[in-house]
Amino acid sequence: MIPMKGFAHLSKKNDTVLVIRDSDLIAAALREALAEASDEERPGLERAAALVTATAGAGEGRLRADWVRARLADVGFTGDIASVAAVKALRRAEPTLSLLAAVQLQKEAVARPA
Numbered sequence: 348m349i350p351m352k353g354f355a356h357l358s359k360k361n362d363t364v365l366v367i368r369d370s371d372l373i374a375a376a377l378r379e380a381l382a383e384a385s386d387e388e389r390p391g392l393e394r395a396a397a398l399v400t401a402t403a404g405a406g407e408g409r410l411r412a413d414w415v416r417a418r419l420a421d422v423g424f425t426g427d428i429a430s431v432a433a434v435k436a437l438r439r440a441e442p443t444l445s446l447l448a449a450v451q452l453q454k455e456a457v458a459r460p461a
Contacts, residue, residue, distance in 0.1 A: 370403035412459035415452045429457045 377396040384392050405413075415437060419428065424436035437449045444452075 370399060374399050374403065408455050409459055411452055412456040413461075415456040416461055428453065 374396065377392060377399060381389065381392045381396065416428070418440040419433060419436050422436050422440045424433060426432050426436075434446070434449045434453050437453065438444050438446070441449075
């Protein structure tokens with residue numbers, strides 16, 4: 348999964364969810380590293396470049412769904428992602444997340460199974 352810098356403006360006053368990606372920067376760094384790589388380093392860098400390419404095209408909904416699952420895993424949640432308990436766990440993982448934003452993110456995660 349492409350690392351996301353985070354979500355901005357998640358609060359009770361603003362439920363806007365913004366996905367920020369670094370895939371272009373990561374891909375460029377990998378291309379540069381590949382150009383200078385030794386034969387021993389090349390297979391690992393080629394694999395990394397393939398992973399970035401494969402996930403760079405993921406839509407924002409997929410990235411948000413993956414983020415929700417990662418945050419739930421961070422707080423040890425292993426239950427049904429469609430449950431009220433999942434919303435509570437998500438808000439425990441991200442205390443500034445409004446109830447509305449948490450429910451919207453949960454719906455995206457349910458709609459996009461892992």
